[in-house]
Amino acid sequence: MRKKIIAGNWKMNKTPSEAVALVNELKPLVANEDVDVVFCVPAIDIIPCMEAAKGTNISIGAENMYFEESGAYTGEIAPNMLTDAGVKYVIIGHSERREYFAETDETVNKKVLKAFEHGLTPIICCGETLTQREQGITMDWIRQQIKIAFLNVTADQAKEAVIAYEPIWAIGTGKTATSQQAEEVCKGIRDCIAEIYDSDTAQAIRIQYGGSVNAGNAAELFAMEDIDGGLVGGASLKADFGKIVNYNK
Numbered sequence: 001m002r003k004k005i006i007a008g009n010w011k012m013n014k015t016p017s018e019a020v021a022l023v024n025e026l027k028p029l030v031a032n033e034d035v036d037v038v039f040c041v042p043a044i045d046i047i048p049c050m051e052a053a054k055g056t057n058i059s060i061g062a063e064n065m066y067f068e069e070s071g072a073y074t075g076e077i078a079p080n081m082l083t084d085a086g087v088k089y090v091i092i093g094h095s096e097r098r099e100y101f102a103e104t105d106e107t108v109n110k111k112v113l114k115a116f117e118h119g120l121t122p123i124i125c126c127g128e129t130l131t132q133r134e135q136g137i138t139m140d141w142i143r144q145q146i147k148i149a150f151l152n153v154t155a156d157q158a159k160e161a162v163i164a165y166e167p168i169w170a171i172g173t174g175k176t177a178t179s180q181q182a183e184e185v186c187k188g189i190r191d192c193i194a195e196i197y198d199s200d201t202a203q204a205i206r207i208q209y210g211g212s213v214n215a216g217n218a219a220e221l222f223a224m225e226d227i228d229g230g231l232v233g234g235a236s237l238k239a240d241f242g243k244i245v246n247y248n249k
Ligand SMILES: O=C[C@H](O)COP(=O)(O)O
Pocket: 009, 094, 166, 170, 171, 172, 173, 174, 210, 211, 212, 213, 231, 232, 233, 234, 235
């Protein structure tokens, strides 16, 4: 039985002092031992959030990292900066990074490999546009994203990875994929992992759904067989996140 993992992606929101206030507001609400709870926060908020979350079940994650160790890469954050700050999870290849910051399947793969090298768990994002869905190429597109993201990743590493399926048309739009649509793709991703590795790896890897998850739809989505939790944007910045994490209560 895979343990659910529910992560908030704060995106570019919350100053350090606002971030601490939000952790303090949410910490009593997100207690649920059945779930791994992660707050992925802007880089400048990582250390204050880590302090504020001490002694709770909340893990603090990053929203991005670079694939080099150190050097002349102005504005980037290195993997050992994250691990030194106590970070365990890092989102890689979010569609907003791909769209606005020119990330590709190849840079995603480099980041995934670098994350594993440093003992970080990548939350690897994939998802189709509305046009791709309408063209009927959703699964072809996602299989390509997954196959490239996992190049040279070992089965043992893949077992620890988290994949976030986020249809781009459902992000921040209030338009959630139906639980059947989300399940169909998450199952397709698991089948793709089984083809690349084996069924043990496919059964171990955790696959989240993301895209307008809220307190009203979380329970139905997370009840699906191949959906092991969520990557939550807007609703992770509100008290509602506590209801999402406690979807099973
Ligand atoms: O990473 C989270 C996703 O982009 C979903 O964002 P959303 O919940 O605001 O639609």
